[in-house]
Amino acid sequence: MYKNKEKEVVMMAHLSFDSSALKKFVHDNELGEMQAMVNAADSQLRNGTGAGADFRDWLHLPSEYDQEEFARIKAAAKKIQADSDFLVTIGIGGSYLGARMAIDFLHNSFYQAQTPEARKAPFVVFAGNSLSSSYLQDLITLIGDHDFSINVISKSGTTTEPSIAFRVFHELLVKKYGEEAANQRIYATTDRARGALKTEADANGWETFVIPDGVGGRYSVLTAVGLLPIAASGADIDQLMAGAAEAEKAYVDPDLSKNEAYQYAAYRNILYRKGYTTELLENYEPNMAMFAEWWKQLAGESEGKDQKGIYPSSANFTTDLHSLGQYIQEGLRNLMETVVKLDTPNHDLDVPGAANDLDGLGYLEGKSIDWVNTQAYKAVVAAHNAGGVPVMTVHIDEENEYTLGYMIYFFEVAMGISGYLNGINPFNQPGVEAYKTNMFGLLGKPGFEEVGDQLRAEMDD
Numbered sequence: 001m002y003k004n005k006e007k008e009v010v011m012m013a014h015l016s017f018d019s020s021a022l023k024k025f026v027h028d029n030e031l032g033e034m035q036a037m038v039n040a041a042d043s044q045l046r047n048g049t050g051a052g053a054d055f056r057d058w059l060h061l062p063s064e065y066d067q068e069e070f071a072r073i074k075a076a077a078k079k080i081q082a083d084s085d086f087l088v089t090i091g092i093g094g095s096y097l098g099a100r101m102a103i104d105f106l107h108n109s110f111y112q113a114q115t116p117e118a119r120k121a122p123f124v125v126f127a128g129n130s131l132s133s134s135y136l137q138d139l140i141t142l143i144g145d146h147d148f149s150i151n152v153i154s155k156s157g158t159t160t161e162p163s164i165a166f167r168v169f170h171e172l173l174v175k176k177y178g179e180e181a182a183n184q185r186i187y188a189t190t191d192r193a194r195g196a197l198k199t200e201a202d203a204n205g206w207e208t209f210v211i212p213d214g215v216g217g218r219y220s221v222l223t224a225v226g227l228l229p230i231a232a233s234g235a236d237i238d239q240l241m242a243g244a245a246e247a248e249k250a251y252v253d254p255d256l257s258k259n260e261a262y263q264y265a266a267y268r269n270i271l272y273r274k275g276y277t278t279e280l281l282e283n284y285e286p287n288m289a290m291f292a293e294w295w296k297q298l299a300g301e302s303e304g305k306d307q308k309g310i311y312p313s314s315a316n317f318t319t320d321l322h323s324l325g326q327y328i329q330e331g332l333r334n335l336m337e338t339v340v341k342l343d344t345p346n347h348d349l350d351v352p353g354a355a356n357d358l359d360g361l362g363y364l365e366g367k368s369i370d371w372v373n374t375q376a377y378k379a380v381v382a383a384h385n386a387g388g389v390p391v392m393t394v395h396i397d398e399e400n401e402y403t404l405g406y407m408i409y410f411f412e413v414a415m416g417i418s419g420y421l422n423g424i425n426p427f428n429q430p431g432v433e434a435y436k437t438n439m440f441g442l443l444g445k446p447g448f449e450e451v452g453d454q455l456r457a458e459m460d461d
């Protein structure tokens with residue numbers, strides 16, 4: 001399964017990167033030939049000589065985070081667990097996806113459906129990640145008369161979706177508890193000193209947590225942005241940070257023969273230049289679907305600019321083998337795949353016996369279902385490979401906080417290197433403003449009237 005013996009040692013380090021299925025697509029010499037470029041990208045990233053240098057503070061977050069704030073996050077999580085049945089976590093993009101994927105990854109698949117006693121934690125629900133009025137109303141109905149708190153998360157403090165959702169839930173909270181008690185149930189995660197949310201929080205005495213200046217939204221899961229909801233859900237954020245800190249140490253050497261995160265970055269760059277312009281992040285565990293959504297923002301906002309970049313997409317297996325599988329096998333040959341493969345499931349079951357063998361599954365009787373899942377993975381790698389799709393695999397040993405922290409850091413550092421390898425600024429996202437300007441124009445936001453008039457005139461044409 002692994003390329004060489006050393007790999008098995010790396011396997012013990014919670015995550016291993018397997019590129020053995022690239023042989024058909026990448027010659028042996030190509031990785032080494034990337035070393036000089038990787039060294040340059042590493043220097044841009046580590047020494048701050050590249051574009052976007054002000055947004056690299058996530059690099060040392062796992063080892064240099066604010067301990068005092070970390071203790072406050074844990075205390076706030078305890079209070080929320082004690083006084084709330086629901087935590088309404090309001091945010092979008094980087095202020096949403098990290099907590100969402102981590103909570104899915106770290107808990108029982110039906111965690112949210114458990115009784116509060118079994119869960120020992122509030123139901124962490126999310127709002128402000130769309131403009132759907134039905135979603136908001138459905139959430140209000142779900143919360144009903146239950147006790148709840150709000151964690152409003154926004155770096156800018158002015159993003160439309162979370163701002164609207166916050167107005168809705170803030171109003172509900174004040175109606176239910178009165179102004180003063182409501183203020184004790186609002187936790188604001190935002191800029192240290194600036195912005196509308198910070199001003200409002202200070203004026204009302206809400207507890208605040210910081211999104212550090214040097215950490216962009218998509219790199220913020222290991223700040224209070226992700227940590228407070230994750231801790232409130234009952235997960236162990238010490239272990240999450242410990243895993244990330246271990247990865248911070250593991251991926252520091254730019255030597256491609258030793259650094260698997262850099263290998264991943266280099267291989268995807270090699271493949272991109274050969275025309276593999278779409279990357280699918282895949283899993284074989286349904287509770288990792290949101291991990292791919294987090295990764296898509298990380299990759300898409302980091303790399304998709306200046307009219308270039310790998311398009312990040314995803315697929316959930318084996319589910320999507322029965323829908324997207326046809327395209328991946330035989331459609332346009334611009335796809336590469338990166339599988340996150342869990343090697344030890346939280347639970348395993350055997351395929352049961354049956355009195356008759358009408359379904360023809362007798363040959364699997366007594367075999368473990370996870371073994372079947374792993375055979376499916378191996379079969380898919382071989383089939384897609386034969387069909388012209390390069391496949392990389394990130395093996396993780398277990399679904400726990402430590403491994404998740406490790407994997408978060410793996411992908412973050414890989415994306416920084418990847419961006420510099422492709423000659424772009426991996427830490428800005430200028431393109432997301434275009435639709436916002438138009439939307440503000442159509443909504444009649446003061447200062448955007450002209451844009452609105454022009455758009456309406458064009459639409460009438």
Ligand SMILES: O=P(O)(O)OC[C@H]1O[C@H](O)[C@H](O)[C@@H](O)[C@@H]1O
Pocket residue numbers: 092093094095153154155156157158159162217218301429432
């Ligand atoms: O945290 P906020 O300022 O509300 O931003 C939330 C998100 O929205 C923006 O449009 C950006 O594209 C994202 O990078 C960011 O994570």
